[in-house]
Amino acid sequence: MEYEEHMRTLARDSRQKEWSKRKWTPSPALVGKGPQGMATKYKGQQYDPEQYELVHDGWDHDHCLFCWQSICDCGGENCTSIGFTDGDDWICESCHQRVIVEKKDPKTN
């Protein structure tokens, strides 16, 4: 139930944003130099070069906000390379149609 609430809130917030259809491309990421190597999408934030390395194409996929579909350019059959973005988050074409255009609740199954 809480999850559905969360998704409905996310849908409402997303309808306030401008989404433009784009082909997905890799973006820079900050990759931790430790053994975990955690990556964070780089948006111009300050970082400690002792701890992080800026990798030009380091962010190699995104997920649809609503259905977690992989959005990337790997060409895999479970991935899609076209989606809608607000410049930060990504949503897939079918969720954009359903949630943003038709203003329906996101699928939660």
Ligand SMILES: [Zn+2]
């Ligand atoms: Zn989706």
